[in-house]
Amino acid sequence: MVLAHPAAAQVQTREAALAQDAGEYARLYHVPPDEALRRLRAQNDSVAATDAIARRYRDRLAGISVQHRPDYRYIVYLTGDLPVAELHIPAAGTTVPVTFRTGAKATRDRVIWAITYHQAAIRAALPSPPSMGLDPRTGELVVIVGNAVAAADGGAAALDARLEELTGVPVQVRVLEHTDVNLDLHGGGRLDGISPSDGKRYRCTTGFAVTDGMRTGITTAAHCLDDMTYYDPQRRSTPLSFIGQWGWGYHDVQIHSGTAPERPLIYSDTARTIERPVELQRSKPSTRAGDFVCHRGESTGYSCAEVELLDFAPAGELCGGACLPTWVTVAGPGCKGGDSGGPVFSGTTAFGVVKGASYRRDGSCAFYFYMSLDYLPAPWSLLVDTGAAAPLRRGPIQNHH
Incomplete structure (x- = not known):
């Protein structure tokens, strides 16, 4: 926003951002780094093709998922018994097998x-x-x-x-044995505020830069405090101005503004020394089970895992009552109080903002769930960088997270 850009910060290129996520993929799936990078490039480049498959077989479609083991391919599950031959779709300079399974009981x-x-x-x-x-x-x-x-x-x-x-x-x-909760506001900081109800200090994580066409703002979760202060990696503070809050049914987002325009950047490492540009937005209908996504929260830092359930409705009364089945879950264990509002992304593509998590009885994270950016309140939309193939120039605006 108004603070000087920290000299130690590194703004990634698109390829460097994807390579960072590929390092996590290689670690989790025990594949060579170049194979991990090939798969993540294919994941991002295959969306249009799997969307086309979904449209073609909509009357029979039970689901599309990404398989990571024993090999990388997409699985399309269909109702009925009429078989469909395997095909291969071109994606990022390679081809990915698509296997069709039949016999689903419902679309x-x-x-x-x-x-x-x-x-x-x-x-x-x-x-x-x-x-x-x-x-x-x-x-x-x-x-x-x-x-x-x-x-x-x-x-x-x-x-x-x-x-x-x-x-x-x-x-x-x-x-x-689990409990679904909104990720609470303690646990490490980027956004700080003092609750008027109990006088205690709470913390949250910021998400993405957004715009209404005339001004810019930054998102966090609606269940975070309205009166928040941003702290940069050097612990310098900038008060934020509350713009609005949407927290019912299928929303959990609020928007704040600073004193200067936002830029389409997110921190993508635990220490907040690396920033990456935001180029694209992945819609919820185009999101597949098994998509490999990452998030960054103030409590857990940077971590990556697979999308699990779509059209998820958390238990309890977390949305001003029962939640609508619009949320997306991502496998744990990377979630903890304080991560609320943080960005979910893959490479330079934005997916959503973290709402809450399901904790096991021992307190470990079973999975977290996020709000798709499809549900940003009108007229707000994701602020994107259209020239992110090369590093963004550093400027005087900093408080963009």
Whole structure:
């Protein structure tokens, strides 16, 4: 915003950003760095092709997912028995196999409709409200319950059958002792504020630069405090001006502004010494189970993992009541209080802002969930850099995170 750009900060090129994420991919999947980079380039370059497949087979489509082991390919799951031959799509100078599986019991659209229409009935049918979402790998409505709930209903298989009868779609009950919560505001800082309700200091993470066409702002989570101060890596502070908050149903975002225009940059390392430009936005319909994404939060720093569930509705009353099934989950263990509002990204492509997480009984992170940038409130939209192939020049504006 108004502070000098820290001399130690490094603004990445597009290739350097992708290479950083590929380093995490190589570590997690035990593949050579060049293979990891090839796969992430293919992931980003194949979206149009898998979108076209989704449109072509919409009447049969149960889900599209990314397979990482034993090889890298895309799996398209279809209803019916009519087979579809494997094909190969060109992506980033290579080709990626696409395997079609048949025999799904319901289409993706039908499962999403069932979640939306029967959410209240599912919540009412169980002792405590479960979380639920679509697993594109199996074409099932996933319902996540605790051990006590499963046992009270005769076990997961009996609960499966009862919920399938209620919803008319295939159900997979997952038993997990967990608690879905908004990621709370303590745990490390970039945004600081003092709560007027209890006088305590809380912290959050900023997300992406946005614009309404006339001014720019920076996002964080709606459940963060309204009155926040930004702290740069040198702990210099800049007060922010609250613009607006949207926190109901499918929203968890608020927007602040500083005294100078924002730039489309995010920190992409734990120490906040590396910045990367934001070039593109990935829509929720184009997001696939298995997509490899990263996020940065003030508590957990930089980490990467796979997208798991789409059209997810967290348990509890985290959205001013029950949440709509619009959220996206990403596998743990990289989440903790203080990460709220942080950016979810892959390379220089923005996906969403972190809302909350599901914690196991021992306190570990089972998964976190984010709000897609599709749901930025009008007239706000993501601020993007259109010339990010080369490094951005350093300027006097800094507080852009």
